[in-house]
Amino acid sequence: MKRFALIGAAGYIAPRHMKAIKDNGNDLVAAFDPYDGVGIMDSHFPNADFFTEFERFDRHIDKLRRQGNPIDFISICSPNYLHDAHIRFGLRSGCDVICEKPLVLNPWNVDALQEIEAETGKKVNTILQLRLHDSIIALRDKVLNGPKDKIYDVDLKYMTSRGKWYHHSWKGDMAKSGGIATNIGVHFFDMLTWVFGNVEENIVHQHKEDTASGFLKLERARVNWFLSIDYDQIPEEVRLKGKRTFRTLQMEGKEIEFSDGFTELHTHSYHEILKGNGFGLSDCIKAIEIVSNIRKYL
Structure with missing residues (x-):
């Protein structure tokens, strides 16, 4: 069982990611969204920690890592223009990343992410269903x-x-x-x-x-x-x-x-x-x- 965190829990596509995490036998440990209308989580992972402030979410992810219970994957369902920053956060937090399309908005963003992949040894995956x-x-x-x-x-x-x-x-x-x-x-x-x-x-x-x-x-x-x-x-x-x-x-x-x-x-x-x-x-x-x-x- 892999441990997941989710960025963008209130978005349109987020329930498909929650379902995918659950259907593959894994656990959603924490989720973040500035909007708190995320009752859909009760259908999938009612025990997941939830944050409306990114700083507190960041601190929680870091605390889990330091306690020896790290997150394996961070799934990203945030607005398109934030994907690049959130992918960087996931990689630098020691997690593999699964990001909804479009992965980023510009080709040069991909080049920079490849460098961070190499630095961290973690992988970025995207949904090309x-x-x-x-x-x-x-x-x-x-x-x-x-x-x-x-x-x-x-x-x-x-x-x-x-x-x-x-x-x-x-x-x-x-x-x-x-x-x-x-x-x-x-x-x-x-x-x-x-x-x-x-x-x-x-x-x-x-x-x-x-x-x-x-x-x-x-x-x-x-x-x-x-x-x-x-x-x-x-x-x-x-x-x-x-x-x-x-x-x-x-x-x-x-x-x-x-x-x-x-x-x-x-x-x-x-x-x-x-x-x-x-x-x-x-x-x-x-x-x-x-x-x-x-x-x-x-």
């Missing part, structure tokens, strides 16, 4: 085993409606979230480079507060992509079913179905990390470079 999705694995196998000179035509659309609150939160602040291409798109860009290879051209058609689109030329694909948090841009037939999210991935005009199978991917990610098979700093760099370049077009 689409690499564990059965449909995406099958797609990658198809491309790798197909004609080596084939360049595929790919269309990706992802629309996930957000309310007015979004623009008043850190997610609506470009400096804090990186914008929607970073906030909701980075794991799709990772998936595309994982399947189709390195970026050769990155063209941005639009990058607004609620919509972004562009073209990626990859080694094995020409990709048109579209991202939106605008409810009105979701297809009418989807809205009529009461749904607020729509995703589609087409290759050569044929749909690649990957809408299902998302619920357990964090648990699967943790399982692989605990076995030593996590995705690290070098795995995430391509997607971070893509979204960093996209932000230049706002």
